Every structure is written in C-alpha cells, then in structure tokens.
Amino acid sequence: MTPIIVAEHLTKYYGACLAVDRVSFDVRANEVMGLLGPNGSGKSTILRILTGYLRPTSGTASVAGYDVVTHGLEARSQLGYVPEDVPLYTQMRVSEFLEFMGRVRGLGSARLPAAIDEVVERLSLGSVRSLLISKLSRGYRQRVAIAQALLGKPKLLVLDEPTNGLDPRQIIEARELIRTLSRELSIIVTSHILAEIERVAHRVAILLDGKLLSVHTLGAQGANTRLRVRLGSADEAAVRSHLNSVPGVSIVEAVPTLGIYILDSANGTADAIRALVQGGFAVEEVSATGSGLEELFLRLTEAAGK
C-alpha cells in the first residue's frame, strides 16, 4: 500500500540556521507516527513543511501521493492540521468556525451540516456549539481545533504537541481519541514527552538538532521486563556492583548524572525494585518502559551529543 506521507531528504534552513537536516521517513495508512525530540529538534518545522506552511530548502515530501510543493493545494486537501498553540478565530462561535473551515475545505451546503454534526458529536462539542471560542477552556479549544481538522474526512491528521496545556484527564481523553481515529486515518503527532508518544504511536521517529536519529517500531522490544528507575544521590559504581550480584537483573542504560537507570529484570520487575531497596538505594521514581523507547532515546541522544 502506498504510504500516506513520504519525506525524502527534507532539509530546511532558517537563514543560516539548519533546522531540519536531510530527514527521510514515511507514514503508512492507519498508522500513528510519533515525532519525538527535545524542543528545537525540528519536529514542528517538519510538520509545517508537510502541511505546506513552509517550503523545504531541499528534499521532497508528499501527502497521499501529492507533492507538498508542486501540488500543494491537492496535498493540503488530504490533511487536517492542528498547530501547536491551537490558533482559532476566537471572535467566532464554535458552529460558525466549523462552518467556515468546512467551506474553506470545499464542503458544499449539501454535505456541510452532516459533516459538522459528526465532528461535534465525536468531539463532544454539543454543549458549547453556540458559544464564542474566546469563552472556551483550553481543553475545549483543543477539541474544536481537532474537530475542524477532521472536517471533510482527511486521510491524514497532523497534530503538533496535542497534549500541551491539557489537564491529566484531558490528556487521557486526547490519547483515546488518537487511538480511535487511527482506525480511520493516518496520524502524525509530535511530542517532547516520551511517555505520551509511547502510548499512542505505532512507530516513532527520534529527532535531535534537526537530524533523524532513528525510526523505531514500538512494542517490539523487551516488553514487561524493563523498568526505568531514578535513584537519589547514588554512586554509579555502587549501583552496578550491587545489581551485578542480583540474578536476572542487568543495567541496560544509565545516565548517572540524572540518577536514571534502565534495568532489565528477566524474572519480573519486582526483583529489581526489591534489590534496589534492599541495597539501601533511595528509589525516588520507578516506571515501566515496556517499549525500550526511553533506553533507545537516551542512547541515541547521548551518542549524538558526543
């Protein structure tokens, strides 16, 4: 099946500053692709190129087979985009805004009311439909932005940091929505929060300083045997020597300066936690890292840093 997005050697300079450096990747149908990287790694720039807001300095990108530069109009009609800061026409009512965006997307009077009803119901916007957007909370604004992006049933949904500024409940709802939507369309989503990407994406492209370090398929490595721990003021040598004496537990990755260790515990994660506590280490944080993504991210970013 033809990929929805094909990016080849995408490069973008802002003046003399290199923002995206020969990035190539693809996104398949009904796939959620995560772009992961620290702030300033080029994630938003890549999305802006894909959505036609910026032109690449070199390289090519296509959406549903349409080149984003030479066939920009056709490419843009295949996608819905929610920019990072959720810009909306705040002086409009929700229904007015959706109608405007629907018409701009080419929905005629015959299809528009049903299309608006569908996204309003899907995003639970019924209660705020007649309100001014300026009166809405951040969570509702995010929903309105996603609703407009879904008008006209695009093949691709582009979400730039969709959980920024949301409360924990809204983050869970957003995550669920992304999972549901991925059954119908392809999604490309950026985040600088690893745990967020890990929960929604099928594949993750890791970016640093504009370079694509790796494209990683999630859920393929070390499921349920790995955990990430953060230890307070522990000497790395002491941690290593203690854990070496525990059968089945090994250190996969370590960032001693931050006290972070990725451990593999072949007999279940409880063994490793118990061993650390018994060894007298101050265990400040423990979390499961089933995908091995954090380990990969740390390794790649550290290697790139060197």
Next chain:
Amino acid sequence: MRNFLPLLGKELRALFYSPIAYIIIAVFLFLMGYSFTLTLFLNKFATLIHIFFQSAGLLLLLIPIITMRLFAEERKAGTLELLLTAPVRESQVVLAKYLASMAVVLAMIALTGAYGIVLGMFGSPDWGPIYSGYVGLALLASTLVALGLTISALTSNQVVAAIVTIGISFLMWTIDSLASMMPEGLERILISLSLLAHFTPFATGALYTSDLGFFVSSTLLALFLAMRALARR
C-alpha cells in the same frame, strides 16, 4: 471560487462586526459633513472639489487603521497558519481581505454622496467633476488599501503596520513636492509616483487613462507584493 466566498464572508464579518469600521465611518462622515456645510455656507458654490481633497487626506489616515489588522492580527494569533494550511491559495486570501476592506471604504465614500444630492436639490452643480471625483476617490482608496494590506502582511504588529502604511501613504501623496529640487530624469519619476498628482485631475473633473493606469497598476503591484509576502518560504 468555492473556497473564496467563505474567505470573503469571514473578512466582511470581521470588519463589519467590529466597532472599528463604524467608528471610522462615523468620524469620517462627521468631519466631512462639517467641512461640507461650512464651505457651502461660506462660498455658496455647488461643488465638491474641496470635499474630494479633504476626503483623500482623511483616507490617508483612516485606511491604514482599517488595513493594519488584516494580516498582522492573523500572524500574531497564529490563525494565518491555520488558513494557509487549508486548501486555499494565497491569492484568494489576499483578494478576500482586499475586497472586504474596499467594501468598508467604498461604503464610507458612498455615504458622502448625500452631499451631491443636497447640491442637486438646492443648486445646479456640474455633475462631471462630481462623478470623476468619486471615481478618483475609489481608485485612490484601492491603492491605499492594497498598500496597507502589503505592509500588514510583513509584520505581526498592528501598530507598526498602521504607522508604516501612514508614512508611505503620505510620502507617496506629497512626493511630487520634492520633484522641483531633483534632476530632470528623477523629477519626472517622482511626479509619476505622486498620488496627489494622479488624483488632482479626477477631483477637478479631468479623466486621463494614465492616471487610471497608475492607480490600477499600483493596486495590482501591491496585491502581488502582499501575495509574495505571504508566500510559503
């Protein structure tokens, strides 16, 4: 066209729903009404020439206030990104904003038609210069709106957009005054760039295609530059 009409509708709503358009129209009509009445009672001539020049002067000040927000506001709020990533062309976005702003300005100018009606009711004015004066005002407004649109597309600060547009508009209005101090070749160029030099024949009842061509081509050039300023870079 299908995508253009909603863009035009949005711009018209934004302009006519905000109080700015009504305040500008009210101020313009009050000042023009005052000037028309005063002049008419003093010189008792059935003419609108002075109204045309005073209107032109006020347009130089008021049009930048109408156009300053067109792109600067969208750029600052980030909605320009939403708009330009939708399946629309830059030319449609620019044209929608231009036509909506022209609608406000032309409505404002058209309301001064009441002065012509008053002159017609109580005197016998020469209608030729009145018609040509209105054509001149509309053409001048067109150039000023397109210029304001271009400047607004270059910044995200509305105040900067307004001040720069006023500055350039006044410079273009009076640039022929500099001409006499310049060498011959430059003198001709400066006069040909002057808004006042091209507007004066219209206000006094003379229609030249060169003046018409100047306003039309300067409008098209400014709209083209606005599109270039918006172009995906």
